[in-house]
Structure formats: C-alpha cells, structure tokens
Amino acid sequence: MKRILPLMMLLLAGGPLVYAQIDFSSLEEEQIYRPDRKYNTWSLTVGYGPVVYYTDVVDYTLLPSSSFKFGPTAQLSKQLGRSWAVEGSFLMADMYGQKYRRYFEGDLLQTTVNVKAYINQLIFNGPMRDRWNVYATIGLGANFFRSAMREQGSEQLLMVDDIFGGVSGYPTSYSDWAPDDFLVEGYRRNGYSEVNPELEETSRESSVVVPMGLGVRYRINKSFDLGMDVVLHNMTTDDLDVDISGAANDSYMSAAFSLTYKIGKKDKRHASWTYKDFNMAYERERLRDPLAQRLDSLRQHLDQLAAEGDSAVSDTTYINKEQIIRHGSFSAAVFFDFDKSEISRRSHLALAGVARYMMDHPEARFQIQGYTDDRGSEDYNQRLSERRCRAVLDVLVNDYGIDAGRLQVEPRGEKELLSDTRKLAPRGVHLVNRRVDIIELSR
Known part of the structure; x- marks a missing residue:
C-alpha cells in the first residue's frame, strides 16, 4: 500500500479545489434523488493506461524509469442509490521487470467484482459543482497469467539451478521443481531439446487478487463522463515474476484514463449524479421526534374539528368569523413542507373553509400572499413563493369553482419573516415562514 499511497494522494489533491458548496435550494427537480423516481443506473466504462509491477524482479520502488507496460480496462457498473455501485471489471496487460541481470516478461488477464463508494455523495451529499465525482473501490477476483524469466543480454531462459544451484540453505518455494526446470509459469517447464526453445503454452496460472483504488469522474453531459482510476491489485501468491523466493506476495498498479457511457434514456440523469433529498431527511427526523408527532396530531385534530362545523371549536370559529365580517376581513393560512409547493x-x-366563506359572500375578494423561510437564495425563494401562491389559486379555482377574478396573487419570498430564525436562533420556527396567507380585501 505504501507504493500507491502517494499517487492516491495526488489523485485526490484536486478534490477540495474543485469543491464548492452547492446551493441546494436552487437545484432542479431532476437533480434531487427520490427513491420513487426512475434514474439511469447502468454504465459501461472503457479505459487505457500504464500497469506497474511490484515483484521481486524489479529495480524500482514506485515507478520504473523505462519499459512501461500498458493495458486496456473495462467495467460494467450497476448503481445502487446515490452513493454505492457494484461493478464487474476486466483488465489485461503485458508484464515486464528486471533486476540482477535477469528479467521476466509475460501477460495477464484479470476479472474482479468490485464495490464502489462515492466519497462526495457520503460527505458532501452530491456531486462537486455538479461536475465531479470521487470514489473508492474494493473488490475480489482472479488473475490468470503467463510469465518467463530470462537472462539479460543473451535472452536465454533461466533454470532453477541457474539461480539457486550454487546457494546452500537459501529458502525457496520451488519444492516441486526440478533443478533443470525452466523458470516459467503457464508454459511447459521442461522436455525441450534446445537450450532456448519456443515455449509451449499450458493452462494459465491463477491467483486470487484483491483490488483497492480511487478514481475521479468528470461529467460531460447526461450520457458521457471522463475519468481516471488508480488501483492497486494485491495478489495472494508470489509467483507473478516466477521468482517465488520473496517474503511478500506480488502486486501491481494500474492507472487508466477512461470514458464512461451511462446506459439509459437520454433525458434522465444517472443516479450517481443526483443530490440528497433533504426534505425526506427532514420528514424522517420529524417521524423520530415525539414532540413533532404530537404537534402534527394536534394540528390535524383541530383541522378536522373545524371542518365538521358542529363542535365547540367550530362555534368559536363562527363567533370569530362574525367579528371578522363586521370588520370587513377574513383570513386563513396554508403551511408547506420544506422546499415544497404541493x-x-x-x-x-383550510382551503375548503376559505371556499365556503367565498361562496357565502360572493362579493368578497381575496389576496393570496406567499412566503418562504430564509434558507436558499433570494431569487429561488421568490420563485418558490410564487409556486405556492399558484398552487393555492389552482385549488380554489379548479377544485371549488371560485372565480379567479376574485383572487390576487402576491408572492413575497423570504420577506417579512413571521419568525426570524436567525435573530431568534435556536428557537426560531421555520415552519411558520413556509406559508400562504389568504386575506380578504376591504370592502
């Protein structure tokens, strides 16, 4: 892991630089993740980049000075909500490493199943600037490889005895190898008539591999992303370079520049590019709050009593209504959930009571004044208050048949807060600011 840590740090160093706090109140509806909505969840990624080997037969610690090997990668991914994904991954590449006047060469094929966690979704509740996703991966799979060890200069295949023949008591893992066996994996070891024969392929050698890495994606549009991944692949064996005398298992690092195609409808977002629904979180929090539940229950009960028209509460309401009529005004209020206009x-x-009053007093005219709390930008809140006013107007006109000419709409946004939550923090009440007042105009 110490070999890949510096590269991972470089990969993520730009993360905080591109991150800026998103104004969640200004998000479009399609950007907010809701479980009941359909999103694109499949994606196909293809990439290409260098593969660096960390085995016994290499003369570097982090990166080779020459003889870089490259290979293609491919991933098919299924998104699970905003923050998690499962993917099948494929990698193939040539291999090379040299040390002590010898070198190994070969090729590998690898397939893994990975779990991907989007770091920005877990920490920042959505993409960074709506363009960047940073994620971590961990998986499990298999590596299938062939390799051979040769002498530098002569290119001659080396035998077990060429390396360990003159060494007494040196610990090795070649217990089932003969001294004249060639140092090869995935090829026939012996029985050749020539000193440097053309190797005969057998079944590829295999090893369990555990990939761990980091990646970053840049969203071009709804269909395509650009990306870069750095992954360290940890093997459970020490024979990738055919030198199985080392103390640690072999590993290799792949770095790939990639293009991702998000499979699905062109007009839908991919789930990994959506934001947390804070209204859902607010509602879940209220469900866990016993006091909030009692207040909601009491408010619902009072509304029901007022609608029945034959209770003590409705009698009191009637008396108040008579007093309001004498003063020439009648008012009601409708409250809304956070960032909602439904x-x-x-x-x-409450609107049924307003409609009944307007039917009983056909000469009455009303003003619909919409408000929001102080969270979000001023422009967004102004538009939100207008949507709330229009929603009230729509119910009165379309559901109860009230003449639209008797109603005036005045959206006021976050102006004239009934409960100033900033000055009164922490006891300010956001709910009372998220309302529409329906006020009778003087006759």
Whole structure:
C-alpha cells in the first residue's frame, strides 16, 4: 500500500479545489434523488493506461524509469442509490521487470467484482459543482497469467539451478521443481531439446487478487463522463515474476484514463449524479421526534374539528368569523413542507373553509400572499413563493369553482419573516415562514 499511497494522494489533491458548496435550494427537480423516481443506473466504462509491477524482479520502488507496460480496462457498473455501485471489471496487460541481470516478461488477464463508494455523495451529499465525482473501490477476483524469466543480454531462459544451484540453505518455494526446470509459469517447464526453445503454452496460472483504488469522474453531459482510476491489485501468491523466493506476495498498479457511457434514456440523469433529498431527511427526523408527532396530531385534530362545523371549536370559529365580517376581513393560512409547493391534506381542509366563506359572500375578494423561510437564495425563494401562491389559486379555482377574478396573487419570498430564525436562533420556527396567507380585501 505504501507504493500507491502517494499517487492516491495526488489523485485526490484536486478534490477540495474543485469543491464548492452547492446551493441546494436552487437545484432542479431532476437533480434531487427520490427513491420513487426512475434514474439511469447502468454504465459501461472503457479505459487505457500504464500497469506497474511490484515483484521481486524489479529495480524500482514506485515507478520504473523505462519499459512501461500498458493495458486496456473495462467495467460494467450497476448503481445502487446515490452513493454505492457494484461493478464487474476486466483488465489485461503485458508484464515486464528486471533486476540482477535477469528479467521476466509475460501477460495477464484479470476479472474482479468490485464495490464502489462515492466519497462526495457520503460527505458532501452530491456531486462537486455538479461536475465531479470521487470514489473508492474494493473488490475480489482472479488473475490468470503467463510469465518467463530470462537472462539479460543473451535472452536465454533461466533454470532453477541457474539461480539457486550454487546457494546452500537459501529458502525457496520451488519444492516441486526440478533443478533443470525452466523458470516459467503457464508454459511447459521442461522436455525441450534446445537450450532456448519456443515455449509451449499450458493452462494459465491463477491467483486470487484483491483490488483497492480511487478514481475521479468528470461529467460531460447526461450520457458521457471522463475519468481516471488508480488501483492497486494485491495478489495472494508470489509467483507473478516466477521468482517465488520473496517474503511478500506480488502486486501491481494500474492507472487508466477512461470514458464512461451511462446506459439509459437520454433525458434522465444517472443516479450517481443526483443530490440528497433533504426534505425526506427532514420528514424522517420529524417521524423520530415525539414532540413533532404530537404537534402534527394536534394540528390535524383541530383541522378536522373545524371542518365538521358542529363542535365547540367550530362555534368559536363562527363567533370569530362574525367579528371578522363586521370588520370587513377574513383570513386563513396554508403551511408547506420544506422546499415544497404541493397542497397537503390538512391544507385542503383550510382551503375548503376559505371556499365556503367565498361562496357565502360572493362579493368578497381575496389576496393570496406567499412566503418562504430564509434558507436558499433570494431569487429561488421568490420563485418558490410564487409556486405556492399558484398552487393555492389552482385549488380554489379548479377544485371549488371560485372565480379567479376574485383572487390576487402576491408572492413575497423570504420577506417579512413571521419568525426570524436567525435573530431568534435556536428557537426560531421555520415552519411558520413556509406559508400562504389568504386575506380578504376591504370592502
């Protein structure tokens, strides 16, 4: 791991530089992840880049000075929500390493199943600047390889006795090898008539491999991403270079520049490029809050009593209504959930009372004033208050048949907060600011 750590740090060093706090209140509807909505969840990635080997027969610590080997990669990924994905990955590459006047060469094929965690989704609740995703991967799979060890200069294949024949008591793992066996894996070891024969292939050698890495993606559009991955592949054996006398298992690092195609409908976002729905989190928090549940239950009960029209509460409401009529005004309020403009069931009860009053007093005209809390930008809140006003107007006109000419709309955004949550923090109440007031105009 110490070999790949510096490269991983470089890969992530740019993360904080490209991150800027997203104004969550200004997000479009398609950018917010909701479990009941359809998103594109499949993607296909192809890449190409260098593969660096960390075996016994290499003369470097981190990167070779020459003889870089390159290979293609491919991943088919299935997104699970915003933050997690499962992918099948494939890698192939040539191999090379040299040390002590000898070198090994060969090639490998690798298949793994990986779990991918999007770091920015877990920490920042969404993509960075709506363009960057950073993720970590870990997996399990198999490596299938062939390799042979040769002498530098003569290119002659080396035998076990060429390396260990003159050494007494040196610990090796060649217990089932003969002294005149060639140092090869995935080829027939002996029985050749020539000193430097053309090797005869046998079944590839295999090893369990555990890949661990980091990657970054840049969103071009809804269909394509550019990316870069750095992965360290840890083997459970020490024979990739046919030198199985070392103390540590072999490993290799792949770095790939990639292009990702997000499979699915062109007008839909991929789930990995969406943001957390804070309204859902707010609702879940209220469900866990006993006091909030009691308040909601009490409010619903009062609304039901007011709608029935024959209770003590409705009598009191009637008396208040008579007083309001004498003063020439009647008012009601409709409340909204965070960042929402939909009319809730309890709000329909309040609007039913307004509609009944307007039917009983056909000369009455009303002003619909919309408000928001102070979270989000001023422009966004102004538009949100307008949507709330229009939602109230739509119910009164389309559900109850009220003449639209009797209603005036005045969206006021975050102005005139009823409860200033900044000055009154932490006891300010956001809920009372998320409302529409329906006020009778003087006659």
